[in-house]
Amino acid sequence: MSTGYVYHELYGWHDTGTHAGLLPADPRRGLQPFRHFENAEAKRRVHELVVATGLVDRLTRLAPRPATDEEILLVHTPGHLARLVAANDTGGDAGDGGSPFGPGALDIARLATGGVIRAAEAVVDGEVDNSYALVRPPGHHALSDVGMGFCMLANIAIAVSAVRASRGVERIAVVDIDVHHGNGTQAAFEDDPNVLTVSVHQDRVFPPDSGFVTERGTGAGHGYALNLPLPPGTGNGGYLEAMRRVVLPALHRFRPDLIVVAAGFDANPVDPLARMMVTAGGYRQIGRMLLDAAAELCDGRIAFAHEGGYDPVYVPFCAHAVIEVLAGVEQPFEDPFGVNFDNQGQQELQPHQETAIEAAEKLVAEIG
């Protein structure tokens, strides 16, 4: 078992400034300068935990390279790339007013996208069995012509397009477990029946008006976008049921040649940017299910790309658990918060969660 691992210290240098969490600081609006929710800490601490526990010694370090213009333009418009190029010396915003960056950010964003490409290519090429790209900034909200939701470039959509172009991979399934809707990835492939996008997320957090179960892809792609909006407050029970009844069946029907996972950990029980309760133990099981599905369906070819996850303290344990699964670690490192978080009230599946799951479950049969 070999697991590729992408990380670069420059990912932590992406500068989201002194925002008051989500909004630019401004005394006139009562917004005292602070830090952006999307800052370097959570991701840097994932990497440091991976090193501190020795897990890194079980991994194969893969060096990222910058994504090229050609790769970026597989998904984005020339206008969007030009926008980012133009602002690269001064810093600016990726286009939605909520995705700030500093000077040189495009260089870092290219390295993030290139890291996901590298992780996917290494799996397809058999260089490693599976892989984890711990990149920053995230990507799954970026649309073809505009950045969005802290995302500058559509890391995963670009990587999917790149490995299809360069490696001839035909069918790719993207499973997005980030707590927010993977709208950018969905949009990139909405009319493409060869890319299945499945997004399990909290109902209408971000973007505020997408991710409905009724969004199913368009044209030839109809049926190949699948959304499961879960109610706020869903924990391990609901998420695992969603995996069992929606995500895994969808993968089995689609029979991908490669699975790419949008590995957001913002469904954790202390994340500021959502209201879910998935613990490191829950993520471990989700990771295991996805790995098993890959084993059954596509010779184990699965690549994870890090997306959201904003609590600097707990995200590391969630991501670490998933990377342990990828690496086949048999004695997992203990989650010191597990005794608390695993036992919080209503971690188990609730009836109103089951209702939401059933709505998506019905659509699975129409895949393929």
Added chain:
Amino acid sequence: MSTGYVYHELYGWHDTGTHAGLLPADPRRGLQPFRHFENAEAKRRVHELVVATGLVDRLTRLAPRPATDEEILLVHTPGHLARLVAANDTGGDAGDGGSPFGPGALDIARLATGGVIRAAEAVVDGEVDNSYALVRPPGHHALSDVGMGFCMLANIAIAVSAVRASRGVERIAVVDIDVHHGNGTQAAFEDDPNVLTVSVHQDRVFPPDSGFVTERGTGAGHGYALNLPLPPGTGNGGYLEAMRRVVLPALHRFRPDLIVVAAGFDANPVDPLARMMVTAGGYRQIGRMLLDAAAELCDGRIAFAHEGGYDPVYVPFCAHAVIEVLAGVEQPFEDPFGVNFDNQGQQELQPHQETAIEAAEKLVAEIG
């Protein structure tokens, strides 16, 4: 309308150290040093917002004084006080292993408790119409013989006992809207029919095993403890319904001489330590309902004591909204996050939330 306001810069000096959120940093457990969830930022920023918007000019500053041993011993055992005295030169933990403090912390804790006493006394004495004590450390988890959940002294329980002793106030209702169960306050008065404790909280977050609807007080106090554990994911709709169907009816049946509010803002939509979605707008309405109830029931005598609330960015807007209500501000300062948070999915009352509310509603009739 005059509103008393207690704040002291020393509240920000209470030192919870470099914990990894909740647990002591320890490389052997994978716990990289960081900051405690309960640090100075959220409260200091509440105060700074109150100043920055000019709201402070509508308030009457009340200077806190340290709570005396006599006052503390109204609720706590000599053993607990001795524990805190013993550790005051070195720092230590308030007793449960999760309530760290630094040298001199007892001095600050006394000032916090004394601040709540001051705020309550000023209302009872008619010095102000109502009041807000923005104190730290919090208090509602502290038990008679041990600190707990970041709490060193039971600020509110001590203040309630103190105003009863010094001012002869007979019947006091404590409404605890902190997202965690107000177990300490409940325990302090569990057999006392003259103190009604009502706690609306998220089901089993903290403490992990209390706050059940079945906890109703003991002996003569049976019926005078009321708990409403709401499901994770509850937003403005559920909270306002809980106010209308449980909290306000309970206050009307009890007919207090004074209302004390445990004003935790950790039910906000980005708080790390719970999974609720009450926005500044929601808190404003809750504050308004409580103020109106006080007006009807006890000549407006109501004192708020700050408890939890851990997101440094948004807690200020939540607390500011409540203080504006107390001060009778007619043109509220706009919540810049409102447009996002007020419209997140499932903010409205959900059926499974209503079920939880109904269970508590049934018990209200037995009060008084």
Added chain:
Amino acid sequence: MSTGYVYHELYGWHDTGTHAGLLPADPRRGLQPFRHFENAEAKRRVHELVVATGLVDRLTRLAPRPATDEEILLVHTPGHLARLVAANDTGGDAGDGGSPFGPGALDIARLATGGVIRAAEAVVDGEVDNSYALVRPPGHHALSDVGMGFCMLANIAIAVSAVRASRGVERIAVVDIDVHHGNGTQAAFEDDPNVLTVSVHQDRVFPPDSGFVTERGTGAGHGYALNLPLPPGTGNGGYLEAMRRVVLPALHRFRPDLIVVAAGFDANPVDPLARMMVTAGGYRQIGRMLLDAAAELCDGRIAFAHEGGYDPVYVPFCAHAVIEVLAGVEQPFEDPFGVNFDNQGQQELQPHQETAIEAAEKLVAEIG
């Protein structure tokens, strides 16, 4: 004895962003995002110490108001004001590329300048005996047509001009003990014989090419600018000798009607932005000398305006010592670092420092 004290929480909201100390973060130049040396901490902590020790109870709080356009234009060009107005919605730089600010910063800068005006007026009006304006951003580097060195508006120069205009004060001496050259104040009055500017600073730190002993004012103002550039490494001994042999004699010859002190504390022994070693004890003596001079020369009329000082830990003790002197505190609060810093090597006057002092001493005789 009454001492006016100006502080506003908004001073801490001035946003200097994520600079790498002095330079904009930029991965291409190796500049990882961090914090600006000139951030809120040092000043906020001065205020918090003043409150924590109870010193604030000896002071008369003076509320600052924003400086008006008219006041600003007493010193600055319309072009500079227009520059700041234009950038007030987006944030920008005050003109030299090293003075960053965020949205709404001009509002804060006006409040800082207005705070110094308020402190000076209160002294002139006899409302208080003396005063201390703890403001931010600083001002003494700002030139008429451009901000500079973290300064947006020339706080002191404007205040001096304003009290001369509004109160008819004739002769004002500005003593600048900030470790950097008070070039902006000097420039504002370089040809004015009624404003004496004395600057004691480290030789060529900032600005890199001004503050020479040969800069003496121009035209009618010749002789009324006095500069004492001290060698790096100067401690209490050198500074006190500089006071005795240069600053105090200059004040005595000039016989001002009001003394304004540019109270920078960046000559402290742990400041990052200079290499001096003046301790809280040293600052206390400097403050005492200036207060005594004011008593002898101008009925005690002296107003202090806070300028630089960048170590968040020690600046508070330095400023606190000076404010204690102003307030006539007899039992000073102990500097906990004094035992270390007061005894570091070469705190006493060194021969090469004396040489520098003598060069300036010779010029004093030509004043007046």
Added chain:
Amino acid sequence: MSTGYVYHELYGWHDTGTHAGLLPADPRRGLQPFRHFENAEAKRRVHELVVATGLVDRLTRLAPRPATDEEILLVHTPGHLARLVAANDTGGDAGDGGSPFGPGALDIARLATGGVIRAAEAVVDGEVDNSYALVRPPGHHALSDVGMGFCMLANIAIAVSAVRASRGVERIAVVDIDVHHGNGTQAAFEDDPNVLTVSVHQDRVFPPDSGFVTERGTGAGHGYALNLPLPPGTGNGGYLEAMRRVVLPALHRFRPDLIVVAAGFDANPVDPLARMMVTAGGYRQIGRMLLDAAAELCDGRIAFAHEGGYDPVYVPFCAHAVIEVLAGVEQPFEDPFGVNFDNQGQQELQPHQETAIEAAEKLVAEIG
């Protein structure tokens, strides 16, 4: 040319808590909680810069291992080791009240010491040509029976003893360019004529009463300890003269088999913990001189161990410059602060600095 490089993310996990710079936070002493001057930032940012510029690709990563009890006891008393073992579960202080640490710190300290050992061994073994160990906590103040000045274990003294024991290296010269006196290393070898310790430092900063030019070693070691206390305010000129007239001649007389450098960068122009002005350019030249000396004297065998340096912004550029020299980089990465810092006043050699240098220069002739 191959250069070994030791770094481990756990070095950043050493927890010095919420000290007010140097002293434990305590409201009663006016000490607001903050961060310790010796925190992870400066060192972590050195490593990140080494990665960000690509310099890491020119280096040979050497994995550190924990120092064993046997190695530690080569320098320390069993009592000191027992003290650290006893406090390893709770955290504590290394013995002087100014060297705080958290739980598990001994594990990290062992890894730091082991990193220096590894770096030295790799050079002696010819595995690499030279090496740089970027470790934390530092070590050069630790005495045999007590930690001191942020140091838990005497990293360099232990490494020197270890390579002498394990590799039979006979004569080792330790050059300590940290701005504080290398008292611990000196003490470890004070009576040993086979270990030359040379320390160039600021006169009496820390420890307050050691590092005098008159300290020359004891017994057989007389003459083999050499101290050059420079006046505060010394810049590149003074340091380079000190290298030319004292350090290099001493090395040439001693003719070591291995040079170990205590590479502190706290003589930089913005360091809080000293008052010197050595820029990255100055450090580059110092590094070059030492490397050249090693080439001439001991086949290039030189190992650098990171010690102090407390400004998180500029220390990285200083250390990076030295590592570039070791690695033989021909196109150095530009110091973006150089244009400012290199030209500050009195960077060139001053007469009073020369006097101090001459006092040490006279002693060189007496070395073996």
